[in-house]
Amino acid sequence: MDLMQYLQTTQKKVDENIERAFGGERRELGKASTHLLRAGGKRLRPAVVMLAAEAVRQGSSDQVMPAALALELTHSFTLIHDDIMDGDSFRRGVPTVHTKWDEPTAILAGDVLYARAFEFLCKVEGPGNAKVKAIGMLAAACVDICNGQHMDMSFETREDVTVPEYLEMVSKKTGVLYAASAGIGCILAGGSEAQTEALYKYGMYTGMAFQIQDDLIDIMTTSDKSGKDRASDIREGKKTLITLKAREKGLDLSEYRRDLSMDEINELVKTLDRIGVIRDVREAALELVKKGNDLISMLPDSEARHLLIDIGDYFVTRGY
Numbered sequence: 001m002d003l004m005q006y007l008q009t010t011q012k013k014v015d016e017n018i019e020r021a022f023g024g025e026r027r028e029l030g031k032a033s034t035h036l037l038r039a040g041g042k043r044l045r046p047a048v049v050m051l052a053a054e055a056v057r058q059g060s061s062d063q064v065m066p067a068a069l070a071l072e073l074t075h076s077f078t079l080i081h082d083d084i085m086d087g088d089s090f091r092r093g094v095p096t097v098h099t100k101w102d103e104p105t106a107i108l109a110g111d112v113l114y115a116r117a118f119e120f121l122c123k124v125e126g127p128g129n130a131k132v133k134a135i136g137m138l139a140a141a142c143v144d145i146c147n148g149q150h151m152d153m154s155f156e157t158r159e160d161v162t163v164p165e166y167l168e169m170v171s172k173k174t175g176v177l178y179a180a181s182a183g184i185g186c187i188l189a190g191g192s193e194a195q196t197e198a199l200y201k202y203g204m205y206t207g208m209a210f211q212i213q214d215d216l217i218d219i220m221t222t223s224d225k226s227g228k229d230r231a232s233d234i235r236e237g238k239k240t241l242i243t244l245k246a247r248e249k250g251l252d253l254s255e256y257r258r259d260l261s262m263d264e265i266n267e268l269v270k271t272l273d274r275i276g277v278i279r280d281v282r283e284a285a286l287e288l289v290k291k292g293n294d295l296i297s298m299l300p301d302s303e304a305r306h307l308l309i310d311i312g313d314y315f316v317t318r319g320y
Helices: 003-022 028-034 044-056 065-086 103-121 130-155 163-188 193-220 241-248 262-274 277-298 303-315
Strands: none
Touching (some): 003 028, 003 044, 044 065, 044 193, 103 130, 193 262, 241 277
16 A cells, blocks of 8 residues: 555544544534544544554554544644634634634633543553553653744744754654654554654654645745645744755845745745755755654564655655
């Protein structure tokens, strides 16, 4: 099975389980909490949970489905809260939760998903104290996500953000949930400490590469293809690897913090390409994926391991 087939199959399984668990919500808060969850998504984090489990013990992916759902619930909770902080109106083609309801309801909806994630994780059977380790790993990831989001927000008022600071922020805001996905899948399938560490770091590196690719998609991909306003990061003055690498090469992007025409964006892309910024950012993402893929070479040869490698490659080629 190739990666796209696997992801489509897993997406269908996850969607069916979400509908079974949440399709009967009648209370308004229940509807709000599952609004984005039921609006779709690629279900990449559940796929990583299940592949990591399968890579250490063949046939264990169905057993860890509740954990896969827990990671998707956690992801959805972070999206609801992010949308509030960013003031976004749409997500996955539907109104954001705070737009459709109100901010207090959206905050509570996110909190509900956070609690339900741990409820689902508690349903998984695992060897020894695997469940306790998995719960601890998810809890630690949630703390890191909050710290990463706060770092990202603090960068908005700073002009001296460094590349190491950016990479730390990305590791916490995006990388750690992929790290937890891979680590938890491994733990619950009975993986060794060495396998868990390798898969956790694999998830971290590939998750960081995922975010860097998002930075590139923001400016390189047209709105009709990405579903987002093109160059919104540049216009909002966000500190991404693109802006930091541009500054290193003497190009200040602060003058682009305004409404930009497509011609202006295309010219900016040409300039960034000419001075090597696009190349440097792509190489950074590719290097992270390579580090992650090298780490899991210690796992037994299997279809699941190859699919994990394919996911890393997909993360840095998607979008354009």
